[in-house]
Amino acid sequence: MKKVVLVTGANSGIGLALCAHLLSQDAQLQLCLACRNMQRAEAVRQALLVSRPRAQVTLLHLDVGNMHSVLRAAEEFKQKCNRLDYLYLSAGIMPNPRVDHKAFYKGLFSINVVCMFATGEGILTQEDKVIPIGLQEVFATNLFGHFLLVKELEHLLCQMDHNSLVIWTSSSNAQRSAFSLDDIQHQKSHEPYSSSKYGSDLLSLALNLICSQGLYSSVICPGLVMTNLTYGILPSFFWTLIMPIMWLIRIFTNTFTLSPYNGAEALFWLFMQKPESLDPMAKYHSLTSGLGNNYTQPHKMDNDENMSEALYVKLLELEDTVRKKLRDEDLYIKTKN
Ligand SMILES: NC(=O)C1=CN([C@@H]2O[C@H](COP(=O)(O)OP(=O)(O)OC[C@H]3O[C@@H](n4cnc5c(N)ncnc54)[C@H](OP(=O)(O)O)[C@@H]3O)[C@@H](O)[C@H]2O)C=CC1
Numbered sequence: 001m002k003k004v005v006l007v008t009g010a011n012s013g014i015g016l017a018l019c020a021h022l023l024s025q026d027a028q029l030q031l032c033l034a035c036r037n038m039q040r041a042e043a044v045r046q047a048l049l050v051s052r053p054r055a056q057v058t059l060l061h062l063d064v065g066n067m068h069s070v071l072r073a074a075e076e077f078k079q080k081c082n083r084l085d086y087l088y089l090s091a092g093i094m095p096n097p098r099v100d101h102k103a104f105y106k107g108l109f110s111i112n113v114v115c116m117f118a119t120g121e122g123i124l125t126q127e128d129k130v131i132p133i134g135l136q137e138v139f140a141t142n143l144f145g146h147f148l149l150v151k152e153l154e155h156l157l158c159q160m161d162h163n164s165l166v167i168w169t170s171s172s173n174a175q176r177s178a179f180s181l182d183d184i185q186h187q188k189s190h191e192p193y194s195s196s197k198y199g200s201d202l203l204s205l206a207l208n209l210i211c212s213q214g215l216y217s218s219v220i221c222p223g224l225v226m227t228n229l230t231y232g233i234l235p236s237f238f239w240t241l242i243m244p245i246m247w248l249i250r251i252f253t254n255t256f257t258l259s260p261y262n263g264a265e266a267l268f269w270l271f272m273q274k275p276e277s278l279d280p281m282a283k284y285h286s287l288t289s290g291l292g293n294n295y296t297q298p299h300k301m302d303n304d305e306n307m308s309e310a311l312y313v314k315l316l317e318l319e320d321t322v323r324k325k326l327r328d329e330d331l332y333i334k335t336k337n
């Protein structure tokens with residue numbers, strides 16, 4: 001049976017590297033690239049087909065930060081495909097990132113220096129905004145849009161005859177301290193990225209605890225990877241300039257994976273595993289040794305079942321509110337026309 005794989009954020013960075021890697025491994029694969037920019041997605045599809053001309057690569061228009069788009073995309077996917085084996089949730093944003101230079105230099109001379117380089121903890125903030133539906137943009141894109149997508153595709157994911165796996169691209173920057181159950185959208189502070197990623201860790205655990213038969217969920221951390229996301233933190237020329245320093249840092253922390261191919265290691269590793277053999281409490285890290293060898297290692301996540309179930313309940317409540325808003329909007333547009 002052909003495996004069906006859906007990847008969000010497939011047109012660049014880690015998502016794209018994963019797609020190329022998957023196709024090189026399994027030519028029988030049915031791969032669906034879910035992207036918001038269809039022109040770029042088509043260019044990527046053509047590029048992937050150059051090395052695998054017979055591969056089955058389709059496109060799905062999906063803006064994961066737009067809940068209308070999520071519902072439409074899920075509907076379209078269900079019409080096209082009657083199964084889904086792997087759902088890779090790789091789309092993500094970190095808008096207006098700022099490095100706190102003072103905290104960075106302080107961290108350089110502290111005992112936590114390796115941890116600072118591995119996680120970026122305490123030195124990175126972002127400026128978030130509210131999107132038209134009334135949600136915080138980072139929360140909507142990195143967490144809630146993906147949650148809604150999983151809910152919409154639940155029937156395809158929960159099958160009796162085979163297991164399927166939802167895979168969240170989280171981060172080492174996912175910190176418990178940045179997350180609050182009283183402010184799941186992170187309206188009140190300046191680490192929405194960290195909060196949304198910690199939310200995805202919790203949600204993955206909740207899916208394993210709550211969801212029906214056949215559906216499994218895992219979380220990965222790609223390490224620090226040079227992509228459009230990191231070029232938004234510091235300009236690309238700066239990263240290129242300090243590349244020798246980063247290779248040096250790799251000797252002390254194997255989390256500096258640096259290339260999208262290396263960063264996608266854990267995503268690909270999960271594709272080779274049986275979903276039921278995975279640990280729901282583990283985050284699977286892509287790691288690259290000082291000599292440049294890639295490997296995947298599970299690390300226990302800093303979360304608990306009660307918190308993850310509480311987040312799941314809050315997300316369900318928000319889902320009701322959002323669906324109602326979408327219905328009211330539709331009704332308004334219909335009556336206007
Ligand atoms: N780079 C790093 O060091 C790390 C990255 N990550 C995570 O890895 C994932 C991939 O990021 P990375 O490859 O680094 O960065 P990129 O910016 O290269 O990729 C992000 C992808 O997400 C897509 N995307 C963003 N917003 C939306 C949206 N609203 N709807 C649909 N697609 C969207 C982008 O599409 P478009 O091209 O249209 O913008 C792009 O394909 C993210 O979730 C990120 O948080 C985690 C840890 C470290």
Ligand SMILES: CC(C)CCC[C@@H](C)[C@H]1CC[C@H]2C3=C(CC[C@]12C)[C@@]1(C)CCC(=O)C[C@@H]1CC3
Pocket residue numbers: 099104116117118119120123124170171172173223224230233234242245246
């Ligand atoms: C000499 C240089 C390596 C100095 C760079 C300092 C910081 C800008 C970076 C150190 C650790 C990095 C890091 C991230 C961003 C850039 C750093 C803070 C991430 C937060 C990027 C997105 C993620 O999801 C995790 C990364 C962890 C490490």
